Amino acid sequence: DGGITQSPKYLFRKEGQNVTLSCEQNLNHDAMYWYRQDPGQGLRLIYYSQIVNDFQKGDIAEGYSVSREKKESFPLTVTSAQKNPTAFYLCASSIGPPVSGRYNEQFFGPGTRLTVL
């Protein structure tokens, strides 16, 4: 069964603790993305990775970190430096790095809802 999995679905953490959100895909996609979804603000790009061992900051990378050691995995760490971490986090992947003038459709996971108490 191909797709993108994110775990856990719901996550609770105390303020000041780092937390890592998992994202795995078995679609053999090269590119992976992390978005944060807040009511009324849509999805905002946190980090993206076009290929293994490479990743780039998105629009709201402060307080977050990622790694891309394996093609199928792109974990996101929400650090204590993130001022407002409570949100819905979405992971996505696409078949490959962007080609000029062409869009590779992004496929989304089910999301993780993080609540910091």
Place this chain on the structure above:
Amino acid sequence: AQSVSQHNHHVILSEAASLELGCNYSYGGTVNLFWYVQYPGQHLQLLLKYFSGDPLVKGIKGFEAEFIKSKFSFNLRKPSVQWSDTAEYFCAAKRNAGNMLTFGGGTRLMVKP
């Protein structure tokens, strides 16, 4: 900076009513536009997309969108909504470089049976 705006945050309709959700973008250059839908408890999925050619784009489940370049708009339409269309809808634009998307704030649609 690129931005995408959706005019309505919440829309409530009765079944069989017509739907139009507004979307405006603000940047120049080549435009690639998308509508995504997020049904309750389901993954975000692509509804339709515009790259070039016919400005009237047809998507899944009877949805369509019209690209009007002079108005910088890409409004989503459906002639007759169903209860199963209850979802959150996001307009998005592809950035000039790369595969990254800029999303609008989303519109929550509730269809009353």
